[in-house]
Amino acid sequence: MSSFIRSYEEILATIDTVDVVAYAQTRNHLSGAVSRLSPYLTRGVITLPMVRDRILGRVHAAAATKFIQELAWREYFQRVWWQQGDAIFTDMRAGVRSFAQEKVPLALMRGQTGILTIDQAIDNLYQTGYVHNHARMWIAGLATNLARAHWLPVSRWFYYHLIDGDIASNTLSFQWVAGTLTGKPYDFNQAIINACSPQTQSGTYLDIDRSELLNVPTPMILLEAEQPVLPVNLPTTEAIPDLTGQTVRLFHPFHLDPTWRVGEGVIDVLLIDPTHYERFPVSSRVLDFIIAQARSVLPEVRVHVGTFSSLPGVAQATVYTRAHPTVAALPLTLDQVPQLFPGVVGAYRSFSAFWRACERFI
Template sequence: MLFSTQFEAIEKKVKAINPVAYASTRNYLNGNVTYLSPYISRGVISTQFVLQQLIQSNYSFQQCKVLLQELAWRDYYQQVWLAKGESINENIYTPVHAFIDVDIPKAIVNAQTGITAIDDCIQQLYNTGYMHNHCRMYTAALACNIAQTHWLKPAQWMYYYLLDGDWASNALSWQWVAGTFSKKQYVANQENINKYTGTYQTNTYLDVSYDALPLKEIPNTLLQREALQLKTPLPNNLPDLQINAELPTLVYNYYNIDPLWHSSTKANRVFLLEPAIFQQYPVSEQCLQFALQLTQNIPNLQIFVGSFNELYAQCNNNRIIYKQHPLNHHYKGTAEAAAFMIPDINGFYPSFFSYWNKIAAKLEKLFP
């Protein structure tokens, strides 16, 4: 699967959304999903951008409701990250279930779990940077609840390879599966996996009833562990920045590559890659190259590798503008609000549906 980095092609994807087909098939690997998540995560488009397109279509709120809920999950997780900061790297609610290791099973890393659908999806992740949401849940359930692994390092592994890597969505989804941000652990048996992936595998360690899950003993296949060393190959030997001190400076980053943002503003435009951020939240070369290709939609964008303070010093204290994001708390200048679907409902909500119930009525009123 290839994801175009041309903005015109991305706009066509948005306009081609079929929320009715999405609602009925999204849980299946061959379902009619939107494939927009890499562009939303990289800030090329926003959930609000998608919402506006849906409003302009001929679909009703009810026809769009399932898709809107999935978009709302993304907004919700971002709101949790904004409210709690780096504490999302710790258990939100329930102490993590008993685990025997923090390192990911080697069989998962090598796509050799013995569950064909999961192994195929892991290989697809490596090859394309994409994994279907249901397969993400299956993989997380296998790592956390069958292999009895703490959720954090496996979540870092998956984020590293995802083109749509959003640390909030990723980490909090893994917590949801592990049962530390939900009422119970998520598990799936072989029958469920076969149903949604189109496989017909039997006689695996997951070919049991739900009453037998989680398994009392870890399958031998999942016992061996791997301590991963994840690093981001940031570009080097870049040309020096050329900053016009008379103009404001727009700061883009890994979570904001929006070509429409201040597109008519005369400004310095800088794509900031901070080594400290990528040391804490590393991404693969494939993910970084995808982001760099997306920046080509923004004319006259310069790339800067260094800290925000180093960039700030080079800007000679001229006006700096950036988009709000949980990783931008150390920026200085003018912060513009993130483009959530309903931006005036914010803060921490204890569950997704407490958040959804707040925004759903407002969303419905937006549709004709």
């Protein structure tokens, strides 16, 4: 059972222990004061404005700016997905660069790249489903900018294992690292890893000037590559009573907020739609996490493994859910996800432009 499963009260306590000052100073270090709230934000147990407002209830906005800016990255990526749709699964800036192949380096998938910090991060990924942001950047950077693998298959492999796997954040972060989002690939080297992780290593193939990352030959160890095999083992479905005439709170893997429409539904259903997982496969660990985390905050929830239309009597029920691109096409009432910056509208070409528009609302 994942050590990340929390009661709602424990999640609130986690928010209350975020040290925004230490966060701003240490967040890039693997042992820095990061919040580890991403599994609950991704799964929609809590929302971005709720986290921000709770933190601003105890610290001054100026001290919390860096943390709020990181929350804003999440909001930015969600907005880009809503605005651009499936275009996020293709290079956002076409022609910026080319890739050598469309597979994932085997050494990366095996956690045997020879770069100890990266191999440990991959071990963490397999053991816990969570990886620190900086290690995510190194994993993505090693694959796309040194092994020159296209970001899409690598991002699909990585997403498969993440309990906080968020389609927009993951896909667009990979594009950011590979340079197809901003035009500038992310470069790094062993010195940066050493400065930001508890261990140091020398004499590796990353002992180069960081500006050389995109030009040095791909090390032998990263050359062998494969398409990842990503099988999905769906959980068993539960019996759902006939919903005809009923009011249903419909939860989904990106919406598990127990404070939403409280008292309005007579039945709570968690929809696990197999067609979604055909397109976006996840591991059994991830599915187990979603269901256990749902049960932890929604004790009455019934898990329906099937399509929306296969819910008995659903066409004659009143069904509410929270909006998300993965449920946007369903014929039901979609509540908007509360935003950090509802006053900021329109499309922004870069996060910096978006953030400049947000700053006056802090």
